[in-house]
Amino acid sequence: MSKRLLAAALIVSASFGPALAAKTSLVVGMPIEPPGLDPTIAAPVAIREVTWANLYEGLVRIDRNGKVQPLLAKRWDISPDGLTYTFHLQTGVKFHDGSAFDSADVKFAFDRARAPNSTNAQKQIFAPIDSIETPDPATVVIKLKETSGNFLYYLGWGDAVIIAPETAENNKANPVGTGPFKFKSWTRGDRVELVRNPDYWQPDKTKLETVTFRFINDPQAQVAALRAGDVDAFPNIGAPELFSELKKDPRFTAVAGNTEGEVVAGMNNAKKPFNDVRVRRALMHAVDRKALVEGAYSGYGQPIGSFFSPNHPAFVDMTGVIPYDQEKAKALLAEAGYGNGLSITIKTPQMAYASRSAELLAAMFAEVGIDMKIIPTEFPAKWIEEVFKNKDYDVTIVAHTEPLDIDIFARDNYYFNYKNDRFKALIADAGRTTSENARFAKYAEAQKILAEDVPALFLFQLPKLGVWNAKLSGLWENSPVPANDVTEVSWSD
């Protein structure tokens, strides 16, 4: 009898509980699981999508509009020559393990990231740094070797978050930062759970108590999870063909925004036949970008002709430089000595946009006499090993989701194996240029070089098809940096 009463009481409290206060838990769905949880030692964006702004914080941050905002540095002074940055730090900030944050941590984090043996994925952020001084615990003085137009902006990225020397080594599996949420648990292959940080330095910043990131790769399963209420929000759903349907459903808010992700089919520029620019141009001529976006992403996503996000003010539309033209493609192939056909392979990761694009590319290439075989691979682990590290590939396809990452084509030993000294000098020059107009002009010229030289096939800009419970607010509609910043998310009842 008493058991039954207890059960009845439990049911009553369970059903009335949520009505008393707004929900404070959030489940966010992501297609790919991060390989670790330290954004300062590895490239995959999934790491940033879990940790950036939630677990870790930098001196500055990028806001939802792509602008630089103060964070752990409450303000800064830049010397007139642009070579000395003095950051004034927030005081009273604590790491999740209880230790205090101060200028020594900033110096440690940046010195670690720029050390010769560092595996930081964006070392160009720290390359201009000459010295880091810490005159007192609340001040950091960074002297640069040369001016750096994007220095502050870069410091807002996940690669430049501040970590503590005591915990840095274990951050991959047990992350410790200064952010509004603390790491709770990680069930491999399934979810990462975060809980509210009660000692956060901006006490009323967040409304959520728990945040769970769930990893669901299959687009159909993503939609099913949303409909079943297992997942509250998919910041970027993998099923564009179902997006218009979800848009009509009053239970959800569905927003088509922009990402910084350029979908490119990278070619191994050091390998025959891709060392011949005529072959690369022929492949580009063979691609009908509009049809590709239609078939691979149900028409969402802007075609691109170079490697620059349309969201950036320096963007120039380069799709006309090497337009869809099968006759030109055939002529160029014949000129390069492949008039009788060419056999190549494409290593394709499992993401729907990638495998669909690869199938479409293979069909388009077949029409100009190129036989492209599709070899499935798995992102990130297998792809990173085979393509990114060992460069054992002909063609591959992946979206590059870091913002302002045109410089990857200027990097030595990057997976494209692309070498162009003029481009390299231009990118270095643009980076040093502090005048915005002059810098943007240089970026425009760099876009043109890539559009003409085609080190990779420039396909389209990945849209951000966000779908979440209509009662949720505060999620980002665009992603100017790869992130799922949930600090401002709340439930309406």
Add this chain to the structure above:
Amino acid sequence: MRSRLRPNAALVIGGILTALLIGTALLSLVWTPEPPTRVRIAMRLKAPLDVGLLGTDHFGRDVASMLMAGAWNSLAIAWPAVLLGAAIGTAIGCAAAAWKGLADEIAMRVSDVVFAFPAVLSAIMIGALLGSGPLAAILAIAVFNIPVFARVTRGVALQVWTLDYIAAARALGKPPLRITLEDVIPNIAGALIVQVTIQLALAILTEAGLSYLGLGVRPPNPSWGRMLSDAQTYLSQAPHLAIAPGLAIALSVLGLNLLGDGLRDAIDPTLRSRSASA
């Protein structure tokens, strides 16, 4: 009377469906309404009869043509896989029946171990070793078929070994290998043919499962399994994309199973009662 009518019906229906499957597969080598891999984005997701007999998929490819080419791709994996498995399995089963004792024990226990792995699991393991693709699929399905044929062969071969004329041959000093080749195998051929038919149905199903998981036929070559997996996300918009390959798989498997049943009853009615009681 009734017991003879049913197997005949099974034989006829199974035979027709199987002939249709093989005929379609062969026809696809020389003719399909459209090239099965031709992409026409402007005509994507069209309904049946709107464009082509069975409509178009998410790339505007002709579904009817893809089904036809898929039939060939399906058989091209299923046939060699079953024949390979049957050859090895029959050899093991015959050897076990001929020499008995320790050889028999070892062969059957190893069969039990292989049998314990589902075909999909062994395919994933073989795929990890060889890389995914048609060869891995053939090997995976073949491995799965070996213990099936080993057991069936051993069972019927042991019976044959008890027959009087074989005892006579042994008494005359005919070596076991010659007895197996000249006397046992001709006697068990019927049972093997029936088993091949039934295993073919299973192989087609497994191949579809493997392609569904991305382990079988490589894109862009059409495969029923991958057509199903591609159709998933379009289920609400274009259900014909899932129904067409689903029906093709179901009818092929049904046809081969009926054919196997019909053949079994036609070749050796005693097999029916034995397998029913087993």
